[in-house]
Amino acid sequence: MTSQTIIDPPEDGHFRNGKASNGASPTTLSIHLTINGRDHALDIEPRVTLLDALRERLHLTGTKKGCDQGQCGACTVHVEGERVLACLTLAAQVEGRSITTIEGLADEDGTLHAVQAAFLEQDAFQCGYCTPGQIMSAVACIREGHAGSDEEIREYMAGNLCRCGAYPHIVAAVRQAARELRS
Amino acid sequence: MTVHDMKHAGSDSARLEAVGGRLSRVDGPAKITGAAHYAFEQQLEGLTHAVLVGATIAAGKVTGIDTRAAETAPGVLAVLTPDTIMELNSASDWFGRQPSEETYCPLVREVTFSGQHVAAVVAETFEQAVAAAALVKVSYDEMPAIVDLSDGSDGIPVDAMTKEWGDAEAAFAEAPVRVCAAYNTPREFQAAMEPHGLIARWEGDQLTIWEPSQWLDGMARTYAEWFGVPFQNVRLVSPYIGGGFGSKALALAHSAVAAAAAKMLGRPVKLVLNRPQNFTSYGGRAATRQTVAIGADKAGRIQSIVHRGVNETAVDGMWVEPLGSVTSIMYATPNFSSKQNVVRVNTVVPGAKRAPGENPSAFGIECAIDELAHELGIDPLEMRLINYAEQDPHAKKAWSTRQLREAFAAGAEAFGWAKRSREPRSMRDGHQLIGWGVAAGTYPVRRAYGEAVVKLLADGSVEVESSSIDMGQGTYTILAQTAAETLGVPVEKVSVRLGDSHFARAGVTGGSRLAGVMTGAVYKAAGQALDELIGLALSDPRSPFHGLQANTLQVKGGRIASPRGDGPEFSIAELMRALGREKIEAKGDTVPASFTPEQRYNNYTTIAMALPHTEGDYSRHSWCAHFVEVRVDEDFGTVRVSRVVSALDSGRLYNPKLAESQWKGGIIMGIGQALLEEGIVDRRHGRIVNGNLADYMLPTNADIPDIRTISVGIPDPHSSALGGKGVGELGIVGVAPAIANAVFHATGKRVRDLPITLEKLI
Known part of the structure; x- marks a missing residue:
């Protein structure tokens, strides 16, 4: 691979930003990301987005690139529990913050999150490409308290495009998961 | 010859798993956890x-x-x-x-x-x-540069698109009631x-x-x-x-x-x-222009349809969007003429977008018949029944199956169509004008040949392999269901492997043909594997069934036994162990035995070998009727679709849960087409200025109401091995005209240029 390395955090806890590595550009940063509870250290250029860091460097390809312009929502992840577009976030911006991706949503033992299970049951996807973003948005939508009615779900899930047209089933899945998570 | 009972025991899970059951997507867990690695x-x-x-x-x-x-x-x-x-x-x-x-x-x-x-x-x-x-x-x-259709000449005639019978122009001129209008669809992506x-x-x-x-x-x-x-x-x-x-x-x-x-x-x-x-790197749906002229008698019976169409194509490539495809078959008429031209513009070669041809074709004819109904003061649904085509008016052949009358009835009942007041602008809720519209849709059954490999493995599990693909239609799932039902094993024992050209070959996934082609191939391959297993079980001296003098054996729930239930019973794994077999592999195909290797190659790598939908004695199509309610803000002209009921005839459904999702997806793409989607070209530079997902507006969740779909199909043995017709393309066909007709009913304004945006209504 090109510049991908996963190393342990340095013992002194300080990351040597600005240090050249791998013979690459002198602007390479050494940064530290906490993703799904695991620590990852990366040597990357400052212009690398969180989305490309996840997909190209860390091989966490569950987070999808649909538009790379903040328009489609396919790259939605959680930063400190809030939904964020990974394509509009530089990796360096979220150093040291807790990032959750679709790969980290189910329990360690593989038990699905209520939203994931509801998506499967309601057939809330077809091609599956927007689905990780939809699910991450849905988890946050419920947590934000915006799943009180179908109308509210539609409005607060409107930032995640689905070209297969699974919207009615997404609403049903979010409604079902919200009810289960409340009880 | 062995005979096998394909029916499972009647448990709930068996009903879910069998072909026709509402099994959840087998590729679902990978897609909802991020484990599915796309290409x-x-x-x-x-x-x-x-x-x-x-x-x-x-x-x-x-x-x-x-x-x-x-x-x-x-x-x-x-x-x-x-x-x-x-x-x-x-x-x-x-x-x-x-x-x-x-x-x-x-x-x-x-x-x-x-x-x-x-x-x-x-x-x-x-x-x-x-x-x-x-x-x-x-x-x-x-x-x-030639930036769009309005810059070009009349274009180049495409003679292969001409369809004519009777004397359409003369009959139109003599008809007591006439409507004639132009309908345009923009470049879509x-x-x-x-x-x-x-x-x-x-x-x-x-x-x-x-x-x-x-x-x-x-x-x-x-x-x-x-x-x-x-x-x-x-x-x-x-x-x-x-x-x-x-x-x-x-x-x-x-x-x-x-x-x-x-x-x-x-x-x-x-x-x-x-x-x-x-x-810009590949073509969306070509922009189209159509004129539709319908002449009828005073009872509303169509005497003639004259149709002219134009689509844009590229300067250095040819795309024909067949605009007369629905026009020529939807309604009975003694006189008909459809001709089409293409106009070269400076664009990437247009391409296939969901229901190419049928989609814009239906926009023209399904709006025009609504205009005729209004002209005559006849209910638009009644108008369609008056002119119901009892056979294919163009091919002059019987329909294989056509549940369109049933679709109109079921959709109207569920929608409450009988409560519609006929006059435009006669229904409102405060400042919202309410309109109810109907339109029909259709898509031909495209058939081809396919092959599949089915392997029974030593542990009793099953593998299915095919170079076909799953882009969300549910191929993984329905092929698992087909193999499980044919072999008599639980579906969780079946793994389906797709998407590798080194697997058994398949042709194009397009034109809603794959499910029919591949369920047929898997059914055949699995049947061959089962025949071989049962043959070995009866004839191999190492088999526990050897010498039982049974004529056949039956597999149910992954266990093999005499159909009379009076003999021994073993799991497939136990039998395979006794037989000393690592696997039983069968390659099944639906290709005619007479095909040469070159014909086989061309069958999979070109579209030239596809069977015409009017081959033999029948004309094969799927059908649908859409009923739509819109709410139009009287002051601002904003249109919201507030309710959709669609009744669809896709023949037998292999998995209704997944088919409903595809239908709804088509309907939603149709809502986008009707109200939002339009590639806008900067006339100075010939450039698409809204080439992104914010400015080329797709429907969002907030744009889409509850959608009810009703299956009115019956198994169609002329269309596919297991009785299904097309699903994926059908849903979008007829949605845009149903919405345009509803907008007319709400406002009294007829918008014939898609998309129906607010400036066209105020």
């Missing part, structure tokens, strides 16, 4: 990244490309231009017709549309390639959420392509021809496809650039089109 998400050693440079003019010559700054930018490995990219052979087209030119260069010196690929940069990282691509300076000698792209890797003269694909074997053929390597040297891998809608069936110029770059560099290359490039 260009494969991780390869030494991967490089390519980024394209597109033309900023729509017509003219490239006079120079200054690559110096890009070449010296950090991480750059190569800058490819028309002068430096390797020469490729021209490839045959999707009919298998030989090309007119000998060589092919996917980077151009002569520009025929804005965004056309002029150069490409390959670098160690994506970021480096993006930055360096911005440093490539291209100079042009710009020529005037597929806009799948997964962009187009690929990873190409050469190992010697072996090429592996990881690319989202609706047609592995057809695309592999193109790559093989481009690079002059044998077909079997090209392996196309496409495990999941993030939406296609017609756009991902062909290897395109950007595909050639990536594969050539990989060969030139000796390293794998990843090239993914950015979102704006997805609006």
